[in-house]
Amino acid sequence: MSGAQRSLAPVAMNLLGVVEHPVLGETPYRVDRDGRPYVPAGDGGIVLGLQLGDSVFALAADHAAPGACLVHPDPASRLALATYACIGNRAEARTGAASGARGVVIGKRGEAGRVITAFAQADLARLRPGDQVTVRACGQGWRPPGFPADVTIMNVDPELLSALPVETGGSGEVVTAGVRVQLPGRLAGNGIGRPAAGWDLDLQLTPATPGALAGPGELVLGDLVAVTDIDARYNLGYRRGWVTVGVVGHGASPQPGHGPGITPILTGPATALRATPDAARHVGLTPAALKLQ
């Protein structure tokens, strides 16, 4: 990376998202990591009763996200929506019974592309698949002034960063990120080899994962998590000595190779990006910080 990187002004775009309807094939079953068939509930669309701060293992569901997933009927437009939307971006329902309700982007999912938006539960209950939601997409390409050259930031609204436990050290050489847990890269699953600007990284965690949830704290939606030896600048991949920090945007999955997913926000060499795990006291992305309550 070049040493001197100018801090250019971020651009905002209004993008159209459509509230997703879950999609299944002709057989309802998927197969879990132990070979048992299951019917995937909560995989996309609108999920009620799940909020930031709830355990990633709270529901018997597959990739359940706390709120409404947005897509677009045109595949390329859908990928653009997933790529340009950033955590903290404002969303507003434009049609239907929830018209005018305001939400916030809290993450994204890969493959065909989904944007995860949190709304107040009362607003969420009025949303319906097919409703149009506008997203004020802003953040890709933005670098905070004075940010260390070796650390890349992505998928974050410029106005949200100060609400996250992320600090630039006094020297300007190091970024510190408070996280719930720091995990080894070998637990990274689906998302490796894919572009982190539009794809989340699933963590292969189950409630039984030895050592995955150190200390008394359990992993909750909205937590920041660090993954070692993963470089997220140009696709997610293995690079010794690097760290990637992301925000947990959806819950666990029974599928092998899948699990709670983080939307990457910071990546850099461990010398410039320091993750400080605090299993008991970590506070990540919360409804209060997003002014959803």
Place this chain on the structure above:
Amino acid sequence: MKADTNAARLVRQVLAGEVWPALADRHAYRVGPDGQPFVLPGMGGVTLGVHCGDRATGYASDHLEPGASVRHREPGANMALQFLTCVGNQVRVASGPAAGALGHVIGQHAYVLVDFAEPELAGVTTGDQVTVTAVGQGLELPGHPAITVKNCDPDLLAAMPGGTRADGRLEVHVAATVPAEAIGAGAGMASEYANTDLMGAYEGLGEDLSLGLEGLRIGDIVALADCDHRYGRGYREGYLTIGVISTGQCMLFGHGPGPSTLMSGPAEAFFLADDSDANLASWLHPRQEALR
């Protein structure tokens, strides 16, 4: 002793495929590990000059697919072709000047990958029809119930060294063992489709990217540590997956030479024998020659 199998009960099906063109988009460039833009061949079409036993890395290539890359035009039929075709299955060219040429499946990569002898491969091109005799899904080892076998022609299994040991474990000869840190794109996907890209084999790039896998060869039988591919592809401590390297050099980050899955089970169910000859070239090509 060779492991007992249910091979006599397996179905053989005749499947049709077509050598699929290489694909690109108008922006041309993709991005490497250090942000380097690249335009490199290797995926789709007919890739010449690289066969089982040859090095997997060291080419100016991305997602190198040795030999012919085969799909079916109809989506449902294509999934049947991709899922039912197994490593070691015989393939016959059915149209064009190379019609009649015999090759073998070496793996899957969202294409069925078919290795032919170089002189015959030179006569194959995009659009040529091929016929696959698919057999292998459903293969079981009754003496090793903890081990799931998939994507493996029973004749290939019979030709591979090893078998049931006196202690009850299945002896498998492997050319390399791969650490869990190397598992790249492909995690979370069905293990009957495409393959598992291995990171840490970017020949010629930085030391911080290396996991010491640059010596892999096309066709190598490898063991993947802490990988459970029985019902998809995931991390599970204490499990082993046996695969065959079916694709080569990648520049795209998070990707690399990839094994197609052959077996998976708890590590204690296997006895791994290090064997530099554990490569499809040791077993497929002699049979191929004998068929002429």
